[in-house]
Amino acid sequence: MVYADLHVHTQRSDGTLTLDEVPAAAREAGVSAVAVTDHDRLHPALDAPVTERDGVEVVAGIELRVDAGDQRLDLLGYGVTPTEELRAETERIQRDRVARGRAIIENVEAELGVSLALEPREGLGRPHVARAVVAHPDTDYDAPDAVFADLIGNDGPCFVARDVPDFAFGADLLADACGVVGLAHPLRYPDPEAALARCESLDAVELHYPYDRPVGRDADDGGRALVEAAIEEYDLLPAGGSDAHGRELGKDGLDEAAYADLRARL
Numbered sequence: 001m002v003y004a005d006l007h008v009h010t011q012r013s014d015g016t017l018t019l020d021e022v023p024a025a026a027r028e029a030g031v032s033a034v035a036v037t038d039h040d041r042l043h044p045a046l047d048a049p050v051t052e053r054d055g056v057e058v059v060a061g062i063e064l065r066v067d068a069g070d071q072r073l074d075l076l077g078y079g080v081t082p083t084e085e086l087r088a089e090t091e092r093i094q095r096d097r098v099a100r101g102r103a104i105i106e107n108v109e110a111e112l113g114v115s116l117a118l119e120p121r122e123g124l125g126r127p128h129v130a131r132a133v134v135a136h137p138d139t140d141y142d143a144p145d146a147v148f149a150d151l152i153g154n155d156g157p158c159f160v161a162r163d164v165p166d167f168a169f170g171a172d173l174l175a176d177a178c179g180v181v182g183l184a185h186p187l188r189y190p191d192p193e194a195a196l197a198r199c200e201s202l203d204a205v206e207l208h209y210p211y212d213r214p215v216g217r218d219a220d221d222g223g224r225a226l227v228e229a230a231i232e233e234y235d236l237l238p239a240g241g242s243d244a245h246g247r248e249l250g251k252d253g254l255d256e257a258a259y260a261d262l263r264a265r266l
Contacts, residue, residue: 001030001255002029002030002031002250002251002252002253002254002255003031003032003033003253003254003255003256003259004031004032004033004034004035004057004241004253004254004256004258004259004262005026005029005031005033005034005035005241005242005244005249005250005251005252005253006033006034006035006037006059006061006076006078006239006240006241006253006254006259006262007035007037007063007076007184007206007209007239007240007241007242007243007244007253008022008034008035008036008037008241008242008243008244008249009036009037009038009039009063009243009244009245010022010036010038010043011123012036012038012041012043012123013038013039013040013041013063013123013125014039014123014124014125014126014127014128014245015038015244015245015246016245016246016247017244017246017247019036019043019045019046019053021247022034022036022053022056022058022249023053023054023055023056023058024054025247025248025249026056026249026250027054027055027056028247028249029248029249029250030250031056031249031250031253032056032057032256033056033057033058033059033259033263034056034057034058034059034249035058035059035060035061035076035078035241036058036059036060036061037061037062037063037076037077037078037241038062038063038123039063039065039123039125040062040063040064040065040090040093040094040097041062041090041093041094041122041123042060042062042080042082042086042087042090043060046058046060046080048060048081049079049080049081049178049179049266050079050263050266059078059079059266060079060080061076061077061078061079061080061178062076062077062080062086062090062174062178063075063076063077063184064076064077064165064170064173064174065162065164066164066165066166066167066169066170066171067164067165067166067167068166068167068194068195068198069166069167070191070194071189071190071191071194071195072164073167073183073184073189073195073198074183074184074185075170075171075174075181075182075183075184075202076181076182076183076184076204076206076239077174077177077178077180077181078178078179078180078181078182078204078239078262078266079178079179079180079265079266080177080178081177081178082177083173083176083177085173085176085177086173086174086176086177089165089170089173093162093163093164093165094122094123096162096163097122097123097124097125097162098120098121098122098124099120100160100161100162100163101120101121101124101125101128101129102120103160104126104129104152104158104159104160105118105120105129107151107157107158107159107160108129108133108151108152108158111151111157111158112133112136112138112139112151114136114138114139116129116132116133116136117132117135117136118132126148126152127144127245129147129152130144130145130147130148130152131144133147133151134147167198171201171202179265179266180203180204180237180239180262180265180266181202181203181204182199182202182203182204182205182206182236182237182239183195183196183198183199183202183204183205183206184206184209184243185206185209185212185213185214185243186199186205186206186215186226186227186230187213187214187215187223187226187227188212188213192213192223192226193226196226196227196229196230197230199230199234199236200234202234202236203236203237203265204236204237204238204239204262205227205230205231205236205237205238205239206238206239206240206241207227207228207231207238207239207240208238208239208240208241208252208253208254209240209241209242209243209252210242210243210251210252211243214252215227237261237262237265238254238258239254239262240252240253240254241253
């Protein structure tokens with residue numbers, strides 16, 4: 001049973017839940033603790049590393065995209081006490097997100113010959129664009145995944161890359177501001193072994209997540225063995241969560257004992 005879902009997005013980035021709706025969604029899923037990890041953005045209403053909201057423990061977090069040279073990775077910071085340096089970098093990233101969002105919207109509109117009911121803003125992500133395409137009456141798309149596959153995925157004709165911090169700088173920013181810093185969804189990257197090698201300088205890695213090359217319960221493909229070997233070699237805390245962008249929480253995460261180990265570091 002999932003006790004803690006430590007990877008949840010809100011409307012502060014590209015999720016659909018407001019922060020006020022998170023506790024009810026957690027209770028519906030039987031989840032007792034949640035980490036709010038919006039993309040490249042801090043939630044201003046979370047003014048302590050860990051708080052309680054409507055009977056649910058809420059960990060202030062962030063998911064930060066970084067450039068490791070050979071590939072881009074996602075770092076998760078848990079238990080945030082914001083530093084001025086982290087605030088400044090997230091503000092810079094949001095300015096870049098606005099410009100990138102405008103470019104992607106313009107590319108999609110030109111590609112499809114439509115006008116989307118979407119304005120570039122801080123926190124805008126590709127899921128917002130995908131949902132706007134699906135909602136438009138003059139497109140044939142009925143699912144966001146198809147929009148990613150055809151148009152705005154990393155190899156799509158409408159894709160625009162982000163300007164992200166390098167790995168060392170991003171990891172240091174999070175280490176200064178967070179109780180625990182981990183690698184998100186380690187098997188999703190083009191080179192999982194290289195991604196896991198970066199855990200040498202981190203505290204945790206996601207062992208539990210439910211989608212897109214998850215760490216399976218069986219080691220048939222060797223993926224779980226890779227992650228467990230990294231946990232052993234670098235003395236990492238296992239982390240995990242749903243990477244929820246909608247209302248359904250608790251698809252994956254930590255049991256109570258594993259969360260207690262991580263919680264003690266926050």
